[in-house]
Amino acid sequence: MRPIRLRDFVRIGDCYFSVLGYRNTERVKCFLRYSPNEKGDRVKEKRRFKKLSHEEALAHPLAKKYFEQGIFRVPLNDVEEVFKPEERLKDVMDLNVKKIVEFFSSIPLGEMGVTGSRLIGLESDESDVDFIVYGNWWFLAREKLKKGIENGALLDLDDSAWEFIYRKRRVPIPYELFIAHEKRKFHRAYLGETYFDLLYVRGYEEIDHGVPEEMGVKLGKRTIEAKIKDDRYVFDYPAYYPVEHKEIEAILCFTHTFAGQAFKGEKIIAKGDLEDLNGKKFLIVGTKREVEDEFIISKDLIEKEGFRLSDYRELLEK
Secondary structure, X not given: OOOXXXXXXXXXXXXXXXXXXXXXXXXXXXXXXXXXXXXXXEEEOOEEEEEOOHHHHHHOHHHHHHEEOOEEEEXXXXXXXXXXXXXXXXXXOXXXXXXXXXXXXXXXXXXXXXXXXXXXXXXXXXXXXXXXEEOOHHHHHHHHHHHHHHHOOOEOOOHHHHXXXXXXXXXXXXXXXXXXXXXXXXXXXXXXXXXXXXXXXXXXXXXOOOOOOOOOEEEEEEEEEXXXXXXXXXXXXXXXXXXXXXXXXXXXXXXXXXXXXXXXXXXXXXXXXXXXXXXXXXXXXXXXXXXXXXXXXXXXXXXXXXXXHHHHHHHHHO
């Protein structure tokens, strides 16, 4: 079997975990997402399941067994089933997924997949499509998505959809800044009435590219200004922003909210936890699913959009 990687799912007993990393040789880095619950709104094989919040996952009995250093770490021997998006794409190919696959038909079928609830058969009628494209093919897919919005083949999100995402994620930056950053990412769209996210996952040949995944020694909260040196992995998990900074090597972002938030050459302001990992310092943004007081914003974008940085002094001084 191919290595377990980001956005795969694994099953332990009756519980389903989403994989959160690429290096899973001894233990699978993951987080508990679905567990049996009589009041759950998801049904599989006549059993009810519930999608767990961050807090509910930590309160689950399996957390005592597997939770450490901020995530679940499950020994490979305890994994009973692996769900790989690229291998099970045909199994989840309903009409909504088929339309998206056909839209990205220039990409090889083996370089695409669907993750989330659809991958494990626990989708609801309201479930979105979490659509993956692997490796370098993702950049082609993102460009196609952008052109699709421009020529009307796809639809951008309307105001109510953006507001829903903003509230759901508890984004700590003002709404107008959130929208300015999101509008240029081109990783969300509607195909007809079907909403989908375009998610990046590294190809197998580049799984071990040196970006840290482990927790370091916490050094406290820090707000920094820096310049982005490279944007190859800013849509990855963790999103990786190497920076020009006298003290800090890079920003590691563990929330989808701030993936693709800034690009090569841009000056940014970021707040998160400073950590020491093997003698190098990294700023960690997104230490929880709901980011609360951590952020990345592009100073260049703020200036381009005509906003005044001085208007956000309260945010920057928290």
